[in-house]
Amino acid sequence: MGLKAALSKPFAAFIVKGINKWKKDAIGAQKETLSQLIDSAKNTSFGKDHGFASIQTYDDFKRAVPIRDYEELRPYIERVVAGEPDVMWKGKPLYFAKTSGTTSGVKYIPLSKESVPEHVKAARNALLTYVNETGKTGFINGKMIFLQGSPILKKKNGINVGRLSGIVAHLVPGYLQKNRLPSYETNCIEDWEQKVDAIVEETFNEDMTLISGIPPWVQMYFDRLTLKAGGKKIKDIFKNFTLFVYGGVNYEPYRAKIEESIGKRVDTIETYPASEGFIAYQDSQQDKSLLLLANAGMFYEFIAADEYYNDNPLRVSLEDVELEKNYALILNTNAGLWGYSIGDTIKFVSKNPYKILVTGRIKHFISAFGEHVIGEEVEHALLTVAKEEGVGITEFTVAPQVETPQGELPYHEWFVEFSTAPKDLNAFSKKVDEALQKKNIYYFDLIEGKILQPLIIRSLKKDAFVNYMRSQGKLGGQNKVPRLSNDRKIADNLSSFIN
CATH class of the missing domain: 3.30.300 (GMP Synthetase; Chain A, domain 3)
Structure with a gap:
């Protein structure tokens, strides 16, 4: 066992102890988060326009802040993109995550110095909870690959702009950098098919132990590895590959084909990262549902999906959600998104702790x-x-x-x-x-x-x-x-x- 693997077990136990503490009082964590968010943003343009200084309760907040999608928040966001400080959150963002919207064209989602660490922490904790539950640390000693967008960032009014996965490439902790593939040069290839071919060449003879990415694009990587190996299964190419981390889509439609490509079943961890925030991750191999991160700098609200398009739909906090009910997810974040309809739908399958399944998109x-x-x-x-x-x-x-x-x-x-x-x-x-x-x-x-x-x-x-x-x-x-x-x-x- 390598040093990093040996140290990971006590570190994982320490982290999980902290997670278990807030899990027991997720409602309290959410109330505290809302209070901190409002206090931090009360002197911003948005905070002044919406009377944050006089908000005392969640009911006050609901009356002051309407639900909006990106297009409805665009007047504020455009001011942030133009370089104006203290618009939706104090100061200026560290990054803009650039995404493609189906109705809004290109979208610029702010990431602040408060929100960026939460992305890193959640990704780390997803792996540490796995280590703590299973005791498996072998993947830490081998090479890890994250199939992601280009890490090349551009400047817009002094702020770095890129795809979320490309931004995240700059945030990988130093202790993982030596284990991480592909190389920076390969990661910068814009054409996806050329990039996959380059990744295949770069990883083919490596000891890959953890592979992460969106399932259909991981399948493309596997197909090309198998072609290069003359039909060999992934388990025979990467003999120590034991952990697949994924997110972005439901894995089940892809599971059978991916497992056939691998040649065996490997452990999987589902994550729910979005440009707007890292919302949840799978914290147990015995349960496919995802732990909602109640203390990650985001205050969540929920609208029943079948009421979403009503003129005045009921919006509730975590305290009043019901099990097995389909909800549109609303975010208020420490990067300055307020009453923001992310477009996803979820349902709760547990309230002790609060665990969810992602059920789709409100517009799909x-x-x-x-x-x-x-x-x-x-x-x-x-x-x-x-x-x-x-x-x-x-x-x-x-x-x-x-x-x-x-x-x-x-x-x-x-x-x-x-x-x-x-x-x-x-x-x-x-x-x-x-x-x-x-x-x-x-x-x-x-x-x-x-x-x-x-x-x-x-x-x-x-x-x-x-x-x-x-x-x-x-x-x-x-x-x-x-x-x-x-x-x-x-x-x-x-x-x-x-x-």
Whole structure:
């Protein structure tokens, strides 16, 4: 056992002791966080405009600060981007995380000197809780790879700008730098396919023990490693590879194919980092849910997803959430985002401690006929049947088809790239439809009432989604294919890939 591995166990025990302390009083931690946030920002432009100096309670806060998305906060954010200090948070941000919004174009999310350490701490603690629970430290002695965006940062009015994953590359603690791959030069390659090829060359003969990234892009890395190795499994290329850390998408659609590529099941840790803050991580190998970080410089609010688009939806704090209810997540952060609708939906599966599952995106749903089908439901329907039938799924997305020939009912059109195709696609589609009806009563009623016909699955050619993302200039990095859309923009582009 190396020195770092030996030291990690007592350090992990110390860190977990602190985590357990705030876990027992997450409500208290959230109340304290809100108080600190308001006090820190009361002299900013936003704080003065919203009367922070007179806010005493959460009810006061709700009356003073409305829920806004990026577009609605843009007037304030543009002042921050222009270099004005003390607008939404004291001083100026350390970084802007540059993201691509579906409705807002390029978005600049501020990261402050208070928020940046929380990102680093959460990533570290996810690994330390794993060490503390399992006692496994072998991965610490080997090489670790983080498949991420370019670390090249640009300046905008004196502030560094880059993708979140590229910014994070600059924040890796010194004690991990010698273990970390790829090299800085390789990480700077902008073209994703060239970058993956370079990473393969750089890591092929290394002792890789931990691999981290968004599952579809990790799969691309694995495919190219296997090709170079003449068909060998990843376990035979990296004999000490034992831990896969991922985030950004639900792992389950990718699990079977990734495990097949590896050749064995390895431990996994799911994380929930966003540009706006590191929100949660999986803290136990016995439980797939994620521990909500109640003392990470963010005050959370929640709006029931089915009320989100109402004129005056009820918003609640952690104290009043209900289990198994789908919520839109609202953030107030120590980087100056206030009443900010991040766009994600979550549900609580435990309140002791507070643990969540990420269920989708508030704008990623299908409700062309009032069915309001969400990502969690389509994933459950497809994956349950696929497991029963021995079918492998590479990627998929769903959209409504309203414009049908005269006399034919509209339907949900599923575009699926199979790694192992069903023997009978029509029979498979029927089972998926029945599974979805069981998950969503509104969809059931529309099928029963002959408003919709059962869903239709289109089988796509191999690498259809990779080629689609390439055509959109969104190959690799933090880019993800939406599971479902209420329009046909993605579906129409995928039609040319149908088998």
